[in-house]
Amino acid sequence: MAGNTGTIWEYETVRPPRGPTMEEAADPKTVLNELGADGWELVDTIDYSGGGTKFLVLKRPAGSDDE
Template sequence: MTDTPATEWEYETLRPARDATKKEATDPKARLNELGAAGWELAGTISYEGGGTKYLVLKRPRSTTQSA
């Protein structure tokens, strides 16, 4: 049996635009589609304590040709 090295991940964050009421002002779908085409996938969210999304967290496998 051979040991397979663990996948190394890289991460990206996207901050949805907010309006004066602190609600999400625009749909981030276009930007998410751009990131998805580049290999990113949604991994989770970071929310404000009172509700609402502060950041969308994306990940993709780190390429072996990329430097850290």
């Protein structure tokens, strides 16, 4: 779109950590807090067709952090 002055976003995906049984996801709070401190915001999840979360989708304004 020409002349669009809206925010440009960059996206990140995170696979929730799995517990020892590989069936239950471990609490992703630590990794989410680390990403939040870097400006990432959780916006959606991508789920397996049979249930459970495959990916967490995060976004932040592009150029927020030099990697």
